[in-house]
Amino acid sequence: MPRPLVDVDSAPASAFCLTDALSPSTSPWHTHRRHQLLYAASGALHLEVAEAQWLLPPQRAAWLAAGTRHRVRTTQPATLCTVYLKPSRVPSAPSGDCRVFVLPPLAREMLLHSTRWGPERSPRDPVAESFFSTLAHLLSEWSAEPRDWRLPRARTPELERAMAYTLAHLSGPVTLAGAAKAAGLSQRTLARRFDDEAGTSWRRFLHDARMLRAMELLAEDGARVTQTAYAVGFESLAAFTHAFTAFTGERPRDFRQRVAEGTTPLPSPTRRKRRG
Structure with a gap:
């Protein structure tokens, strides 16, 4: 029998963990009144906020402050x-x-351990209260060195079309001319729009997108x-x-092995009203 849907903002406990088995999908844009520590125990998550987007394979987590508008996308099965x-x-x-x-090793183990306390837990459980207080105090230390593994988000339809064209052609020949044609702009105008609107060049966007896609592929079972x-x-x-080594700080083979070794089964997921 499936578990009931959970409204995470109305749960009585002030801190808890929720797991969810995600199939390829995109959540709607939404916010929560609570802070979130978002982690993919397996697979990879695409996290988007107003002006940026990140890929979250295992071993990487995201801190989302309460009220941050965001959505989560998956292109393969993942465990949230x-x-x-x-x-x-x-x-x-x-x-x-x-x-x-x-995520440092301690953080990852604490996140996996926190799955024992779901949204239905007693707000007066002394062990859970102590555990989440410790986790909350460690958050600032864990997130002290954020990684800039992200892509900018477009703010205009023209740049959105250019980005979509680029992302759809990561595996083959792709040019600024092709992206400009997709956007309906001249190459010079598109180059300027990338710089002004996205804070990066089109070539850097392409390079970073390829690296993030490579990280996603290497997180899949049987990746080569x-x-x-x-x-x-x-x-x-x-x-x-x-x-890849210059972008992530480790060789692709080491990244693949570390992610594969880091995948740990979680308890049965809890369904919720809003994902991410």
């Missing part, structure tokens, strides 16, 4: 693990609306580094390895 905290439980909250960071390199438009394995 989210800790919800009332703002009063986090006296020293990380700055900003959203921070993405690498060579196939991943070709899938994101590289003709040379050596060039891909160099680019």
Whole structure:
């Protein structure tokens, strides 16, 4: 029998963990009155906020401040693990609306352990209260060094079309001219719009998108580094390895192995009214 839907903002406990098995889908844009620590125990999550988007494979988490408008997208099955905290439980909250960071081993183990306390838990459970207080105090330390592994979001239809064209052609030849044609702009105008609106160049956007896509592919079961390199438009394995290492700080093979070893089964998911 499926579990009942949960309204995370109305749960009586001030802090709890919720898990969810996600199929490929995109959640609606939404907000919560609680802070969130968002984590993919398996698979990969695409997190979007107003002006940026991130990929969250295992070993990486996102801090979302209460009230931050966001949505979550998955292109493959994934297991979501989210800790919800009332703002009063986090006296020293990380700055900003959203921070993405690498999870240290202790953080990951605490997140997995927190799954024992779901939204239905007793608000007076002394062990749970102590556990979530400790986790809340450690948040600022864990998120002290955020990683800039993100892509900007478009603010105009023209740039949105250019970005969509680029993202759809990561595996093959893709040019600024093609992106400009998709946007209905000249190449010079598109280059200027990327700089002014997205704060980056089109070529940098393409490079970072390829790296993020590679990270997503390497997080899949049975992933192969060579196939991943070709899938994101590289003709040379050596060039891909160099680019990936410079972007992430580790070789593709090491990243794939670490993610594979980090995947841990979670308890049966709790269904909820709003995802992410």
